[in-house]
Amino acid sequence: MPLSEVHSKKLEEAIKALHTRGHYEAFMEDPRSYPNDGQKLEELLGTNFSMMGEDAKDFLESSEKSPFTQQMLGVSYPFLNTSTLANQAEKAFEVWRKTSREERASLLMGSLDRIAKLFPLMAEATMHTTGQSSIMAFQASGPHSSDRALESLAIGYELLGRYPKHADWHKRVGKQEIHLKKNFVAKPYGIGLSIGCSTFPVWNSLPSIFANLISGNVSLHKAHPSAVLPIALVLNAIREEAIEQGFDPNIVQLAIDPKEGPRTKELAESPMVKLIDYTGGSPFGEYIESLKGKITFTEKSGVNPVLMRSSENLNATLGNLAFSLSLYSGQMCTAPQNIFIPAEGVFENGELIPFDVVVKSLLKAIRGISEHEKIGPGTLASIQSEQTIERIKTSSNSGAQILLEASSFSDSHFPNSRNSSPAVLLVEEDEMDLAQSECFGPIAIVVKSKSFESAVKSAKDLAAEQGAISCACYCIDGKLNEWVADEMNQSFVPVSFNLEGYIWVNQAAAFSDFHLSGANPAGNASFGQVEFVSRRMVWLGNRYFQKPE
C-alpha cells in the first residue's frame, strides 16, 4: 500500500526531528487525548487471547498477577512450539523481505494508528502486570513507546535511502571505456527475536520490533511470563494491520513459555534467529552477547550515579532527586542509585551546607513523597516482583548504615498493593561494596565521598566496570561541569546537569535523547542511534557489465 498523505507528512516530520533533536512528540502524552471507547481490562481477564490470523489450538495461562491487587489476570495465550514459530516466520519473511520501504512504512504507520487506539487498555494491562502507576503505565507503554517505535521507523526509512538504487560507473582503462551498472540493495537478516522484560514490556521492545520490520526482518517476540498482555495487544494490532494491507500477519509473532519453564535459550539458539534484542539482568545478557553468529542488542544492569557539588536552591535540587529515586520505586534502568555527596558538604549559593544537613534534607524530601497519602502511592506505585522486595531486605541487611528504612505503605485504591517506600543506605567511598552493583528497586545509596573530584572518579570507574545508563550532576560551576561531562562521557555515560522541576534524570525523550550509549557494560544497544537500525540490514552492491555501444 502506498503511504497515505497523513502518514507521509508525519514520517517526514519525524525524520526532521531526528536531525534537529529538539522536543518532538508524535503521540501526545495526555491520556485525555485518547478516549477509551474500546475494550476494558476486566473484559479480558480469564479469557483466551486470540492472535489475529492465527488458528491456535493450544492456549496456556500466563503467570501474570497484578502487583496492585495480587489477583491473577488469568489470561491465556496461544502456544506454538519453536519450530512452528520459526517456520511461520520464515514463510512471512520470504515476502516481507522483498517489500519496498514505502510498503513497510505504510504498514507500520497504520499499526501505530491502531496501537494508539489501544493506549487506554494497554495502560490498564501495563499497570496490572508491571506495577506502574496508571499515568506512568499510560505514558510508558502508550505515547512514549510509540514515539520510540516511530523513531526506529524514521531512522530505518531514511537509511534505506542511504545509497542510490542504481549508479553508473565509468572508467577509462587504456583504450577501453568500462561501464558498470551497480545496484545497491539493503538485505535483511531474517528472524529477529526480542526478549521482553517485566517492568517495561512495551517500551523496551517496541523500538526493536519496529527496527526489525522497517529493515525487512520479521519479528518474534518472547514475552516475559509476568507481562504478556501489554505487548500481546501491540503485536495483535500489527497483525491486524498486516492482514488489512494484505501481508502475512506472522511478520510478528508472540512466543510464550511452555508450562515446563522458560524457552528463551531455545529460541535464541535457534539457527533461524539472526538478531536478538534483550532487556534484563547482566548474566543472561552476557550469555546473549556471547552467542556466535547473532547480531545482539542488549540492555543489562548498570549503576547510575548522582554527583552533588553545588546548587542555587538545594531544596529544589533535593526535591528533584527525591522524585527521581521514588518514581516507580526505582524500577527503571535509568533510576539513580549511588548518590555521591562530598564529606565536606554541598555548596548552596557559595555557602557550604554540611554533609549531615544535606542528607537530612534529602531524607525529608523522600519522606515528603513516600509519606504523602496522595503523591506517595501515585509516584512509588507497586513492586513488580517478589525478588525486588527480597532485594530491599538483603541490601538493608548488608551492614551498610540505614539512613531510612523501607516499609510498605497504605494505598487507598489498592489495599493489597505490594509496595515499598525507598530504603536509603550510607557507605563510605572507600568501602562501597554495596554500591558496586545494581540494587534494582527502591534502594538508594548515599556514598560519603572524599571530595567531589574523587566522587567523579569513582563514578567514572564504576560505570566503566559495571555499566551505567544515566548520571545526574548537581553543580553550578560551568567549568567544572565541562570536566564532569568529559570524565563521565569517557565511560560512555551522558550527564544531566541541575535538573529541576518536572524533568528527571530517569527520562529519555525519543528523537532527542539516546537511550543507553551501547558502550559500557550496561548494554551494547543504543536506542535512537542510526546503528540501532542499520545493524539489522546489510548493504550490497551488485555490478552489471555494460557492453560498449
Place this chain on the structure above:
Amino acid sequence: MPLSEVHSKKLEEAIKALHTRGHYEAFMEDPRSYPNDGQKLEELLGTNFSMMGEDAKDFLESSEKSPFTQQMLGVSYPFLNTSTLANQAEKAFEVWRKTSREERASLLMGSLDRIAKLFPLMAEATMHTTGQSSIMAFQASGPHSSDRALESLAIGYELLGRYPKHADWHKRVGKQEIHLKKNFVAKPYGIGLSIGCSTFPVWNSLPSIFANLISGNVSLHKAHPSAVLPIALVLNAIREEAIEQGFDPNIVQLAIDPKEGPRTKELAESPMVKLIDYTGGSPFGEYIESLKGKITFTEKSGVNPVLMRSSENLNATLGNLAFSLSLYSGQMCTAPQNIFIPAEGVFENGELIPFDVVVKSLLKAIRGISEHEKIGPGTLASIQSEQTIERIKTSSNSGAQILLEASSFSDSHFPNSRNSSPAVLLVEEDEMDLAQSECFGPIAIVVKSKSFESAVKSAKDLAAEQGAISCACYCIDGKLNEWVADEMNQSFVPVSFNLEGYIWVNQAAAFSDFHLSGANPAGNASFGQVEFVSRRMVWLGNRYFQKPE
C-alpha cells in the same frame, strides 16, 4: 591546523562520491604520475628503519625476504614492549581525542600527500615482501590504498556532523516550560589495534588506521613479520605530518614481534586496546571476534564462486575469468576459487557448448597467460609464502582430478622467483569436499554441476557456511540474473555479472564498491560502509537544565 582550501575541496569531492557511488579516484593509478625522486629500496636494505619522533634503543631485524629474489631485506625496526606502546598511545590519545574534525582531517589529508610521495618506494617494498608484480604493488599499496583511506576519512568527517553540536529542547509540562540545552558529542574509544597481513600490508590496514584516527582513536599497528616495510613507510609519513602539525606522533605506532615469536595475542588482549582490525585466516579471526569487550573488524577466509550459464562470447568470458584466476596467483581474498560449470555445458548465443569444450577453453585461456613469457610473470608474479606452495601440492594430491598441473615458470627478470602457474582441479557437485574451504593461492576448482540452478544453491549455501567475498556470474538472461543476485545476496555476497575486458571480479573500487559485506563467515567488517567508521565512536547527549528567565 585548519583544513587548507585544496584539502577541503578534495574532501568535499570525496564525500560527494560516497553518495553518488560512481567512479572516483582521488589518487591517479598511473605510476607515471608519481616520479620517484626520493629513496630507493636498495638504500634501505640492511639498515635500521627509524620512526620519526621516536628515540628507540632496540632494533630488531624482520624476517622480510623477497619472494622474487629470495634475499632477506635485512631491515631492522624499532622494538618497544607492549606496555610502552600502550602508555605512549594513551598519552597521545589524551590530546588527540579532544581535537576537532577539522584538525583531524587536516592531519590526515596532509599525511596522504606525504604518502603519495612515497608511492614508488612503497611499490618496491610491497613487491619484495608480498610477491606482487611491480604494477600491482604500486597500485594496491599506493593509489588504491590511499583512496580507501580517504574514503574512511570522508565517511568519518561526514559522520562527525551527524548531529547538531547543540540543540535546544523545550517542553511544556503543566505550567512549567522546561528548557534543556543538549550537547551532542562523539567519543572515541582509545587504542585501535590493526593487525596487518602479508599479502596486502597497506591496502588491508590503511582504511582502518584512517577510520581510527578520524574518529579520535589512536592507532597501534602490528605488522606481519614478512611485510613490515610498506606499512612502516606509511606510518612514518603520518608521524612526520603529526609532528609538522604539532601533535604527538604516537597517534600511530608500529609494533613488531619480538625474537621469541608473535605477540599479536598479547596486544589484542591488552585491556587498553578497545578496537581491533584483523585480516587473515579464519581460526585466528574467530579468536579475535571472541575477545570480550572489544569492537572487532575482521576479514577472514572465504570461498568465492564463479557461476557459468551463458555468454555472447565465450572466449571473452573465459579470458576474463582466466585473468581473474591468475592475477597475483590467486593470493587475493576476492579471487575466484570454485568455478561452477553445468554438466550440460554453457550456452553461447543460444548454442550449447559441451562441458568438456568449455573446460578445455578455460584451460587454454589460463595457459595463454601462464605460458606467455611476458604476460605470465607480470600477471602471476610471485608466491608470498612457502605455505602457499605447500597448499598447491596438498590440493593437487587431494584425489580430485587434475585438469591442469601447477608448475613453476621462468621469470626472466627474477630467476630465483618463487612462483607457480595455477593448478586446476575437477570435482563433482555432490563430492565437492575440496571446494568447501579456502585454497588460498593459484588453485582453481572446476565444479561439474547438476545444473545452473543447483550450482547457485550450492554456492549460496557454501557462502553462508564458509563465507565468500566475491561472486562472478556469467549469464546473459536478465531475469535469471535477478534471481541469482537475490540468492547470493541472501548469503550476503554481491554478484558481478558478465565482466569482460579490463575489469575483474577481484577488484573493488573505493567510493563505489564495499569490500566484504561483513555478514557472512568471510568477516564482520565492511570497508566503505558507514558502520566501518561509526562503530569506532560513541554518541552521547549531555543535558543542561536552563532556569526559566
